[in-house]
Each structure stands twice: as structure tokens, then as C-alpha cells.
Amino acid sequence: MTLEWHNVIVHAEDPEALGKWWADALGWVVVHTSDVEFAIRPEQDRRPGLEFVLLEESKKSKSRLxxxxxxxxxxxxxxxxxxxxxxxxxxxxxxxxxxxxxxxxxxxxxxxxxxxx
The missing domain is CATH 3.10.180.10 (2,3-Dihydroxybiphenyl 1,2-Dioxygenase, domain 1)
Known part of the structure; x- marks a missing residue:
């Protein structure tokens, strides 16, 4: 069996705003948007990427990843x-x-x- 690393998922209160922040910080491109998701990658067809997914609660403690x-x-x-x-x-x-x-x-x-x- 082979696994390909596709994305790191980041839960966000505002996926679009946080995704845009990371795109600016990393110089990456936006590859997908919806009401609940915002995905970026180093280049359109290059993985892995970061995908910001709506979670309507604030971060509560130190991240485990x-x-x-x-x-x-x-x-x-x-x-x-x-x-x-x-x-x-x-x-x-x-x-x-x-x-x-x-x-x-x-x-x-x-x-x-x-x-x-």
C-alpha cells in the first residue's frame, strides 16, 4: 500500500481569512474555496497543501501538531x-x-x- 500526503487540515473559525493569511505568509496559491473550506498549495498541482476547514469554536489550548x-x-x-x-x-x-x-x-x-x- 502506498500513501500520498495530500493536505494538512487546519480547523478555523474563518477559513477564508486564515487561508488567505497563510497564502500570503507562504507565497502559495489558492486552489479551492467554498463556504466551509479554503485550500492553498505551493503551486496549483504541487502537494501537500494546507486546507482550512470551518470549525465554529475557538482554539482552546496548545496545538498538538x-x-x-x-x-x-x-x-x-x-x-x-x-x-x-x-x-x-x-x-x-x-x-x-x-x-x-x-x-x-x-x-x-x-x-x-x-x-x-
Whole structure:
């Protein structure tokens, strides 16, 4: 049996707004929209993607799954994401080389240190 990774599903109070935020943050394209779903991918036919699905309740605790991103320049990327509306969050990580951030609905993600050459 073979499995192909298709999407990461993110529950959202406002799938369109959150999906657009992530599309801007990642430079991805929108591939599907409906009243309850908003899907983005790196390119139209490239997977995996992110799909934002309506869940009419607020996030209640630390996410059990989060995404890690490796930028060329961590400080510049953190500043850019903060400019888009992300914020730094403390989830008990202590002093680390990565920066824990949250999107506009509070979903945590990490901006790691520099890419390995």
C-alpha cells in the first residue's frame, strides 16, 4: 500500500481569512474555496497543501501538531510574519534557537534557524 500526503487540515473559525493569511505568509496559491473550506498549495498541482476547514469554536489550548519553517534569515522572516499579523508566543519552550509564533487564530508554528548549506 502506498500513501500520498495530500493536505494538512487546519480547523478555523474563518477559513477564508486564515487561508488567505497563510497564502500570503507562504507565497502559495489558492486552489479551492467554498463556504466551509479554503485550500492553498505551493503551486496549483504541487502537494501537500494546507486546507482550512470551518470549525465554529475557538482554539482552546496548545496545538498538538504544528508546522516548522526554515528561512534564509530568521530575524527578517520573523519580522515579516509579525508584519502580517503573526505574534511570538511562549508555550514553555524556554530559550531556544527557534521562534515559536502563532497565526491570527492562535495556531502555533516555528521559525527555525538558518538553513543548512
Amino acid at each position: 504544528h508546522l516548522d519553517f526554515v528561512p534564509d534569515d530568521q530575524d527578517a522572516e520573523v519580522a515579516r510574519l509579525e508584519g502580517l499579523g503573526a505574534r511570538r508566543v511562549d508555550i514553555g519552550q524556554g530559550e531556544q534557537s527557534w521562534v515559536v509564533m502563532a497565526d491570527p487564530e492562535g495556531n502555533e508554528f516555528c521559525v527555525l534557524g538558518r538553513r543548512s548549506q
